[in-house]
Amino acid sequence: MMKRTAYSLKDIAARFGGSVQGDSAVLISQIATLDSAQSHQIAFLANSKYRAQLDKTSAGAVILGAADADATTRPRIVCDNPYAYFAKLSAFLNPLPVAVAGIHASAVIGEGAVISPGVQIDAHVVIGEGAHIGANSVIMSGCNIGAGVVIGENARLYPRVVIYHDCVLGNNLIAHSGVVIGADGFGIAMEEGRWLKIPQIGRVVIGDDVEIGANTTIDRGALDDTVIEDDVKLDNQIQIAHNVRVGAHTAIAGCVGIAGSANIGRYCRIGGSAGILGHLQIADYVEVSSFTLVGKSIRERGSYCGIFPFSKTQTWRKNAAHVRHLDEMADRIKQLEQQIELLKK
Amino acid sequence: MMKRTAYSLKDIAARFGGSVQGDSAVLISQIATLDSAQSHQIAFLANSKYRAQLDKTSAGAVILGAADADATTRPRIVCDNPYAYFAKLSAFLNPLPVAVAGIHASAVIGEGAVISPGVQIDAHVVIGEGAHIGANSVIMSGCNIGAGVVIGENARLYPRVVIYHDCVLGNNLIAHSGVVIGADGFGIAMEEGRWLKIPQIGRVVIGDDVEIGANTTIDRGALDDTVIEDDVKLDNQIQIAHNVRVGAHTAIAGCVGIAGSANIGRYCRIGGSAGILGHLQIADYVEVSSFTLVGKSIRERGSYCGIFPFSKTQTWRKNAAHVRHLDEMADRIKQLEQQIELLKK
Amino acid sequence: MMKRTAYSLKDIAARFGGSVQGDSAVLISQIATLDSAQSHQIAFLANSKYRAQLDKTSAGAVILGAADADATTRPRIVCDNPYAYFAKLSAFLNPLPVAVAGIHASAVIGEGAVISPGVQIDAHVVIGEGAHIGANSVIMSGCNIGAGVVIGENARLYPRVVIYHDCVLGNNLIAHSGVVIGADGFGIAMEEGRWLKIPQIGRVVIGDDVEIGANTTIDRGALDDTVIEDDVKLDNQIQIAHNVRVGAHTAIAGCVGIAGSANIGRYCRIGGSAGILGHLQIADYVEVSSFTLVGKSIRERGSYCGIFPFSKTQTWRKNAAHVRHLDEMADRIKQLEQQIELLKK
Secondary structure: OOOOOEEEEEHHHHHOOOEEEOOOOOOEOEOOOOOOOOEEEEEOOOOOOOOOHHOOOOOOOEOOOOHHHHHHHHHHHOOOOOOHHHHHHHHHHHHOOOOEEEOOOOEOOOOOOOOOOOEEOOOOOOOOOOOEOOOOEEEEEEEOOOOOOEOOOOEEEEEOEEEOOOOOOOOEEEEOOOOHHHHHOOOEEEOOOOOEEEEOOEEEOOOOOOOOOOEEOOOOOOOEEEOOOOOOEOOOOOEOOOOOOEEEOEOOOOOOEEEOOOEEOOEEEEEOOEEEEEEEEOOOOOOEEOOOEEEEOOOOOOOEOOOOOOOEOOOOOOOOHOOOOOOHHHHHHHHHHHHHHHHHH | OOOOOOHHHHHHHHHOOOOOEEEOOOOOEEEOOOOOOOOOOOOOOOOOHHHHHHOOOOEEEEHHHHOOOOOOOOOOOEOOOOHHHHHHHHHHHOOOOOOOOOOOOEEOEEEEOOEOOOOOEEOOOEEEOOOOOOOOOOOOOOOOOOOOOEEEOOOOOOOOOOOOOEEEEEEOOOEEEOEEEEEEEEOOEEEEEEEEEOOOOOOOOEEEOOOOOOOOOEEEOOOEEEEOOOOOOOOOOOOEEOOEEEOOOOEEHHHOOOOOOOOEEEOOEEEEOOOOOOOEOOOOOOOEEOOOOOOOOEEEOEEEOOOOOOOEEHHHHHHHHOOOHHHHHHHHHHHHHHHHHHHHH | OOOOOOHHHHHHHHOOOOOOOOOOOEEEEEEOOOOOOOOOOEOOOHHHHOHHHHHHOOOOEEEEEHHHHHOOOOEEEEEEHHHHHHHHHHHHHHOOOOOEEEEOOEEOOOOEEEEEOOEEOOOOEOOOOOOOOOOEEOOOOOOOOOOOEEEEEOOOOOOOOEOOOOOOOOOOOOOOOOOOOOOOOOEEEEOOOOOEEEOOOOOEOOOOOEEEEEEEHHHHHHEEEEOOOOEEEEOOOOOOOOOOOOOOOOOOOOOEEEOOOEEOOOOOEEOOOOOOOOEEEEEEEEEEEEOOOEOOOOOOOOEEOOOOEEEHHHHHHHHHHHOHHHHHHHHHHHHHHHHHHHHHO
């Protein structure tokens, strides 16, 4: 392990803001949880609900909000948004390895490909003809970049990412291992009892500052493009079908499936394993709960849910059987109401 | 970009049928949507419901059905199945690159492997001992073909497909990046508090004209084989467990999970993120909605669904709580009915 | 195909226990199902419910429990746990290929990496700086092992597995193709309308005797580690988020998603496509049905379920509509009850 540099609370506040309370000379070299932090580490309290953890922490210092400033006597940085502060400080203390410019001898670079200055291309990478890799990007081992692909600056492709031909990816892209961008969308037409394949001639176009989790797949458009806008964050194992648009700043948790031509707004948050059917419109600032299937367009911002509540299997069996008879149940209630009206007369 | 060849409507109709109305000399070089098509492009109207789009299109020509033939004055091809027509014309205008015969220097070919004439094997491919690759197939970079695998003619494996040993794949297979065929099925037996692994000694056997989407996995059989019949179309991130059979011409959308030994009929359509439990029988021509779990065999063709309807989270909270009390609710209705009967007497 | 060795029932019982009934000299060289077994194969009956299949089998011998010992006159091995017996015998008859020690010329081994005796490293593998590969492990083609990774003895990584830096994997690990271990967890913080990335500085730590199915992903911890304990069995396409703990001997079926910091007990069984929300506690010996979302902690062992029952789409439409009005329905029942009370008086 490399030796870590330590910074005083005073240094840290000078860099990232916030006010120091307690000993500002305390030296910090890493971030940790309240539970596990030691004297050279700084922890954070993002939610007042977990205040009690402050009592037991051995952290050298704590990041917290004004409301919790007096909940500990440890050295601390008081700031508006402790979670964001933690994110920024952690990024500072844990920088990603810088690109080491160069092309590994085993990489295969297609004719006419442009490898910009500062680019790192690792072992067994394949870059297609005419592809363009932006400055200081890192293409790790075994990645496959198709012909004509354009990748922005400071991109980071972890091992074994595949980008199909002609896709366009923005600056600062992070794509984790197993990501597949630009595979054919699922387009088939039935004729005389057999399927015909519909060529998928659109591309995937991805904005700046996008992160894509491991084994997530984003299909190329059938005719027009599939579009992922700036600052979209995608977790692992998400499936985005052809011609979907995901609006800027939207975050999508793992295992979500989005069907073809769905149009998702900006600043949405989609919970894990949720689904969105094809051709739907989702407004900006919509939150969808985990495991919810969105089967109609959502025109109004807000939080949406559709989950069958779980219970002990025995209980579930008793209750679930009635779901198949709700219509009959509703009829019986109506009849009861009518009969009561008659009786009352 | 390559220069595209243009064809007159007359040429196109001579090749693919349909009758031309309007100027049959119009030159067409590409397909596009009604929305985005330009004068050298042909669009299509597959559903009369979208007729209004015809008014605004700038397409050089349109493919449509007889019922819509008079809905535009643009040059047009009138045919029985506009969607299939579009598929065939698009395939003609957008042919896949032809295999460039040859084996890249970095590929590793096992002893006794048979590489048929016309086969293209790209960089960093590994072909196992005794594997057989059919004529004119394309094995793109980083694919791994296990020992004893048989692949038919004109197959197309995109980068980083893995086929485990002894699997058999038909002609015209398309397998997208990240596909894994023939990994061990999930077979374990508990003994004295520990799991024993059950060797998976069956294979995966895949018919002709099958397409498999990115990151889809198909496990090898435990004892007998897992079977995917001709003309099956699988979208991305589908999981097919050991000893499943998928009948010919069935199409399965993304993220579907099919448990072990399920037997799915021919011409079925399974919606995205649906699930089918193990050992079930699904008849031919069954449609399963997205997100539906099929928990019992389906003996009769038709359309099946089981989705909790979504709503605003606030509304959902009020309603969902009652799901856990449906049995009690049903009891209370029964009691009400009995009491009313008594009162009526 | 290699020639198989045959063993007499007597030999087999000497090795694995059980009592032989009928001709103990029968020679067996492979396992098969009751349906497909031939005279040189042994089949098994793990569940008395399938007894009828004994009548039609052509198996040379059968493994079964005492309760079924007289249900056939074929040569047979009677034992306590026929399924476990079958697992052990099959493992004996179908041993995995032994590691062939050596490093393929195309593999790239980082500085300071330790490759223990007996290790097999196939083509196009990349081993990072300072990684440690335990004795007799097999790293198949195209795997990528990050810097500082520790892998135990007798591990088996199928082609194109990716392990990110610093993860620790136990002995006898089996990881199937497309597995990604140690990618960044999904950690983001919103500040002024943009997402900040939270560095993921924990690791993944995996015990002994773990198997991980194709295309499954296990994210590294945000600050502390993600932990998979001994003898955990994971099927394909499972997503395990950062800081999850999966207790020893737990088995998880395909396509399950487990959100961040969930803590799952020992000896649990999670059905396919189920989900577990973040920060929940699941007790030991909990069974969760396929497709069930666990939205609250489970403190008590037992079986849990939450699935919307499927039906013909027509029927579903009628019933599902009422789910959105259950609260109103409950109100109407209460009113009916009150009115009946009044009428009775």
